[in-house]
Structures are given as structure tokens and as C-alpha cells.
Amino acid sequence: MSRFHEARFLISAAAPAQFPVDVGAEVAFVGRSNSGKSSAINAIVQRRALARTSKTPGRTRLLNFFELAPLRRLVDLPGYGYASVPEVERRAWLPLIDALRTRASLKGLFVIADSRRGLTPADQGLLEWALPGHRVHVLLSKADKLNRGEGAAVLRAAAAILSGRATAQLFSALKGTGVAQAQDTLAVWLA
Ligand code: GDP
Numbered sequence: 041m042s043r044f045h046e047a048r049f050l051i052s053a054a055a056p057a058q059f060p061v062d063v064g065a066e067v068a069f070v071g072r073s074n075s076g077k078s079s080a081i082n083a084i085v086q087r088r089a090l091a092r093t094s095k096t097p098g099r100t101r102l103l104n105f106f107e108l109a110p111l112r113r114l115v116d117l118p119g120y121g122y123a124s125v126p127e128v129e130r131r132a133w134l135p136l137i138d139a140l141r142t143r144a145s146l147k148g149l150f151v152i153a154d155s156r157r158g159l160t161p162a163d164q165g166l167l168e169w170a171l172p173g174h175r176v177h178v179l180l181s182k183a184d185k186l187n188r189g190e191g192a193a194v195l196r197a198a199a200a201i202l203s204g205r206a207t208a209q210l211f212s213a214l215k216g217t218g219v220a221q222a223q224d225t226l227a228v229w230l231a
Pocket of ligand 1: 071072073074075076077078079080119181182183184185211212213214215
């Protein structure tokens with residue numbers, strides 16, 4: 041299943057009632073705005089523009105569900121970190137995120153973090169969001185911007201912060217670095 045040939049957009053959910061039926065397995069992708077999340081999703085599912093829907097103005101606060109295989113889903117969470125997001129919008133999507141968290145289908149979380157920034161406190165907060173049974177995997181994105189030594193240092197720093205609570209890897213949608221590793225991790229979680 042690691043090639044995700046059948047990947048297709050399912051629904052943009054504005055309310056928990058619109059979520060797909062809670063059977064099977066799903067993995068959520070989250071990262072601050074501009075972290076490279078959409079590019080990572082497209083690289084992993086090998087679609088040039090699967091995750092573009094989430095960028096459409098007005099839809100950035102929605103949860104986008106994609107079906108990778110029958111009853112196997114990827115959930116694209118809204119990018120966080122826009123200081124300008126009005127409080128009223130924030131209040132609207134927090135219940136969405138909370139409803140997602142308690143779904144039986146949710147197996148874990150991919151956190152996308154720009155490798156030049158490393159893990160921010162907000163990224164680290166996601167580890168608290170994850171429930172004890174959830175797995176967390178960090179993609180240190182845009183790794184093509186770092187040389188080998190810098191990449192190794194960023195990975196070590198992330199591993200120290202995560203201290204066994206999550207796994208991490210270097211990732212570049214642009215160069216394809218780490219795409220196979222990310223696909224394998226996702227496929228195992230969804231199996
Ligand atoms: P999102 O807002 O988190 O969904 O991020 P996008 O996927 O839209 O990417 C944000 C910006 O980072 C865009 O300008 C992308 O071209 C760039 N970007 C994304 N992935 C990579 C990568 O692997 N390498 C480099 N150099 N740039 C990237």
C-alpha cells in the first residue's frame with residue numbers, strides 16, 4: 041500500500057458530523073503554515089496537487105480527508121501559526137480538532153516542521169495533543185536547504201527534544217529525500 045495509487049480527496053469537513061464514518065485507520069498531518077505540509081502530502085501520495093484543496097481561500101480552517109486505500113485515510117489539518125487568525129475562527133476549528141483526536145480510527149500524527157527552524161514550542165505542544173495510544177512522527181522538511189552536517193545536527197536536536205516520544209526524519213519534497221521512509225511509516229500505521 042506504500043504507493044497509494046488510489047489516493048483521492050474525500051471531504052472538507054467544517055463540523056464533526058461531516059467526518060467520514062469512524063472505521064478503519066487514519067493519520068493526521070499537521071504543521072504550521074508554510075512548513076511544507078502540502079508539499080509533503082503530495083510527495084508522499086505522489087500526487088502533484090492532491091493537498092491543494094486545503095489552500096483554497098476560505099477552506100483553510102477545514103479538515104480535509106483523503107482516502108489512500110479503502111478505509112485508510114489521511115487527514116490534512118489546517119496549518120497553524122497565522123497570528124492573524126481571528127479568534128472566532130480559532131474557536132470554530134478547535135472543536136473539530138478535538139473531535140478528530142478521539143476518533144477510534146486515528147492512529148497517529150505526522151508533524152511537519154521546517155528543518156531550518158527545528159521543532160518550535162507549538163510543534164512540541166502537539167505531542168501533548170496526541171493521546172497515549174497515538175504515534176507521532178516528525179518530518180523535518182525542506183532538508184535540501186541544509187548541508188549534510190546541518191541536517192544531522194537538526195535531526196539530533198529533534199531526537200533530544202522528542203526523547204523517545206516520537207520518531208523524526210529529514211525530508212525534502214523537492215529532492216525526494218526521505219519520501220520512501222515517510223511512505224513506509226505511514227503504510228505501517230495504516231495497515
Ligand atoms: P504548507 O503551507 O505547510 O502547506 O507549505 P507548502 O507545501 O505550500 O510549502 C511552503 C513553501 O515552502 C512553498 O514555497 C514551497 O515551495 C516550499 N517548499 C515546500 N517543500 C519544500 C522542499 O522540500 N524544499 C524546498 N526548498 N522548499 C519547499
